[in-house]
């Protein structure tokens with residue numbers, strides 16, 4: 290698996306992000322935009338919670354019978370004139386795509402948005418094979434110009450502001466007149482559209498991801514708001530769908546239920562502007578469509594997840610609601626996580642795909658506040674799964690020495706409840722006394738990670754346990 294670009298330096302990345310004022314301003318949009326829109330869309334649909342249960346059950350059922358649904362899906366795609374390629378690893382998947390491109394003599398590939406292509410580092414593989422990949426989703430196009438990775442799985446450039454994007458366009462679009470006004474977002478969009486139209490027309494192969502694959506019909510489904518996915522898959526003579534095996538759902542009816550929770554959870558829309566179904570290559574009576582249709586099904590560690598305690602993570606439909614509601618993501622953004630998948634879903638998925646030794650730091654980047662689980666449309670117990678990864682990290686001796694020592698000290702006291710209560714009471718009392726004048730601490734020994742960027746509130750004088758007991762006695 291292509292894990293060589295993984296960065297274990299979460300602390301350093303987070304530190305840099307917290308001291309980047311432009312990034313901090315841009316991250317404000319995550320909180321103000323996504324959360325309210327999701328809530329209002331969910332509130333307007335009385336059956337939203339029931340749909341979440343149903344979405345969870347559909348995915349659980351599919352995962353329990355994944356082998357059968359994969360076979361059924363393959364049979365339907367083949368019957369429709371398409372080809373299914375199974376790719377056990379990232380390298381297998383990139384080799385399959387590169388081979389198809391080579392065989393049809395492709396020079397340019399138009400790509401719709403696909404997190405799987407990020408996971409397998411497809412663009413680098415295509416370039417190495419002499420094929421030019423062009424991202425056609427606006428956000429992906431911008432990060433391709435910048436040579437970056439997406440910082441969010443739905444809004445790849447959430448970390449950038451308008452000025453930065455204008456500067457990128459002026460740097461790369463050599464035909465852009467300097468006097469042209471790009472101050473409005475619409476003008477940036479028009480500029481990108483103009484540049485991309487030529488690429489769509491020139492592309493020999495179109496690559497899209499898939500939000501869902503339907504076993505009943507052999508259909509792949511993508512949701513977009515820009516229509517670029519449709520152009521990527523209908524204009525070129527070859528269409529390649531790149532998807533991971535857990536994207537399957539049994540029937541079109543199941544897919545329609547999943548779509549109802551996906552759009553609301555992701556962007557607060559009832560449905561995305563384009564929801565596109567494609568089944569096989571162009572038929573004789575079709576007015577458009579590709580001559581060849583391929584589906585590359587990526588495993589890359591997912592079969593192993595099926596048999597283990599992280600299986601529930603395979604229910605994920607990549608809506609990004611968990612990161613939109615995560616206080617850690619709000620503070621540091623997606624790039625701090627160091628690999629393709631950020632936020633709580635990445636904190637569980639990345640160690641599963643690339644190993645706890647490379648990504649064990651991610652499950653530690655959580656306050657365990659539980660907001661991620663409370664909004665996940667397929668009810669993945671993300672905090673529980675992160676805790677499992679923390680346990681694995683500890684068992685394998687991968688936790689840093691200060692963490693292990695801290696846990697050993699805590700364990701010593703926790704096994705002696707009386708001593709624990711005495712020590713915590715004494716500590717709370719001392720901190721309360723020391724901080725009573727200001728009501729907060731700007732610096733504290735052993736708490737630099739906290740006090741570097743915010744104050745630590747002085748305790749009120751008693752521990753949680755003492756207050757709880759007092760309240761119980763009073764009742």
Ligand code: SF4
Nearest residue numbers: 605606608609611665
């Ligand atoms: S874990 Fe849940 S909330 Fe997060 S992206 Fe996946 S489906 Fe959405």
